[in-house]
Every structure is written in C-alpha cells, then in structure tokens.
Amino acid sequence: MNNILYKYILGIADNCLILGQRLGELCGHGPSLETDIACTNISLDLFGQVRSYYQYASQIQGEGKSEDDIAMLRPEREYLNVLLVEQPNTDFAYVMTRQFLFDMYHYLFLQKLQESNDNTLEAIAKKSIKEVSYHLRFSSDWIKRLGDGTQESHDRIQLAVNDLWVYTDELFHQTEDDKVMVSNGVGVDTSVLKDNYYNSVSEVLISATIEVPESKYFQKGGKLGIHTEHLGFLLSDMQYMQRAYPNMSW
C-alpha cells in the first residue's frame, strides 16, 4: 500500500516539478520583465509545493532518500507527470495556454484533494490552492488578452489551444493505483472533475474569442511513465549537475 501511495504522490508532484522547470527556463527570457517575473514566481510556487510532496513521499518510502534524490535521480520512465506539462515553450502563446489548461485542472484537483483523508495531502492542498488560484487568474487573464487581442495574438493562441488540446484528456485518466487511492479516500476521483473542467475552460476560451476544439483524439502515457520526446531533453538539462557531479549539494 505504501508503494501505491508513494507513486500517487509522485503523480501529483511530478506535474509541479516539470511545469516548474519549464517556467524556470523563461528566467531572463520572458517577453517582458513583468511576465518573466510572473512565470518564475509561478515556478517558485510549484517548486515549493513539490518540496512538500517529495518530503512526504520520501517519508512514505522510508529509504532515507532526500527530496533532491527523488527530484533529480530518476530516469525518464519513472516520472509520472502528464504529457501536457512537459510540452516546450514554443512561444508565449504556448506557455500561457499550457499554463491555463493545467491551472484549471490543478485548481479543481486541489479543491478535491483538500477533502483527502490523508492529513498531509490535505494540508499541502489547502496551502497550494491559495497559490494556484492566483496562477489561474493570471493565465486566464492572458488567454483573454491575447485571444481577444490583435489578429496575430489571436491566431497564435488559437494554434496553441488546437495543438495542446490533445493532452487535456489525460488529466482525467486514472491508473489502477489511482483507483486504489480513490477507493480508500486518499485520492481524488478525477472523473467527476472532467465536465466542470471542460465547461470552465470553454467559458474562458469563448470569452477570448477562441474556438473550442472539437477533436476527440487525445494523447496519453505520461501517468504511466511513457513520455513525449520533450521530457528527455528537459531532464538532461535539469539533472545535469547531479549526473556530472554525483551527490553534489549546494
């Protein structure tokens, strides 16, 4: 049972880690100083959340590993994040669309995780949701500004939405382990979030004059450790120091 809980925690935490890393790549490269700072601030929130999750995961695992070991020393196939969060920073429209599609899910997910009968997960959820509500406001705002902005910004958001839409369904997939966690009251039954998610996402897209994609073709795999090609490149960058200088610490 502990191993299932361990993997369940990683599934939540890895989303935060990988998205945090993607946003961190924008440090010094954001389109303006304000958006640069905003993206890295969101990244910082996500890294903070991930530390709480990994500290708890390490305690559950009981092998004396540190949060850094869990973050840095796993091979690609052991990362359980969804495919959406590992997609690259193609342009600012992609960055904000990826953020918005994830924030909406993250917010709804944490709302439910607050009801978990696992006290630590409940505490992390209650803390994190306050931060995530700001993330969601920020990304929704940009979707509206760019979607309902110039022809160019509109087209770019539409393109990003069309491209990233394929990764949204996976947010609601439940692995066998997830189902065990749901049945014992620890995990969140994501299937009940789905309608609310698509309704809320569509509402923002429509107000941003963006067409809601109708495609029913979706990608999956991240939750089982099968990733898009992008994760390998991200990890090789993120894990570089630990690979080059094993056991180094700050």
Added chain:
Amino acid sequence: MDELIEHAEIDGELIPILDEVADPEIPVLTVLDMGVIRYAKIIKTREAIVKLTPTYSGCPAMDVIADDITDAFTKAGFKVSIELLLAPAWSTDWISERGRNAMEAYGIAAPLNPIADKAALLDGEKIVKCTLCGSINTKLVSQFGSTACKALFKCEDCLEPFDYFKCLK
C-alpha cells in the same frame, strides 16, 4: 503586544526573543508581525520548540528565518528546535496591525480584503492606495511583483511604482 500572538500559542517569555527576528525580505516586520510563528514553548530549562508556517510554499525566506531564529535563541541562551507546519495554511489575516502599518511605511501596500483584492488585481479597480502620496489613482503593472507574495502597482498621480502585498486567505 497581545494582538501579535493572536491565533498562536507563544510563551510570553519568548516573545522578546522572537520580536528581534526580522523578516529577511521585509526587514521592517518581525516574524511575529508576519504571523509565521504558530507555536513557541519552553519545554525545559533553556530549551524551546518553535513551529513556523511558510507564507508561500516556495518562499525562499523560510530557511533564512529558521537560521535567524536559531541564532536569536542561541544568543538568549536557549537551545531551540524548529519545525515547519503546513496546516493551518498561513493567511494574510495573521499579519499584525503593527505589521501592516510598518509595511505601508516601508512602501508596500498592505493586503485588502479578498473581494477588494480580486477587484484590484482582476478588474483593474482603482482601490489600492499609493504608499507614497496616498492617491488611489493607481494601476496594476503585474500580478506578480518582486516576490511571489506581492503584485506590482504604479501610482498615476505621483508616478511612484510600489508593491502591493496580495491577500492570501
């Protein structure tokens, strides 16, 4: 001094020690003003436990605060162990009145109530008061400012750029 320890369990004897420890990012506030100390008790002679809660999950000031508390207690002749608490989650309501005033004097607008906060950050309502001239003719520049807990504003009368401490509740 009483309002500093509202909602928290803190031994009176430890208050002067904690009140010496400043927030590393807003040095005019003490850790008591910030409301991050949730528990501080003497467990036996010259030995104490302090429980801290982070403002934001990723707040980089937390490690520094823990080190500073250890230093302050050591100086006062105490051995201290520090724990990090996640629940209940920190709220801007725990910032003391003295803290809010010090924050404003330092150039950071204190948090508004949740409804006003939303109106200011999302609907662009002019309600955040400039910390320099007091005008409410101010404009949101960015929802995220110099740290995760603040947003960046600009006064359209005196043109002063200033931080606003976001409401977290």
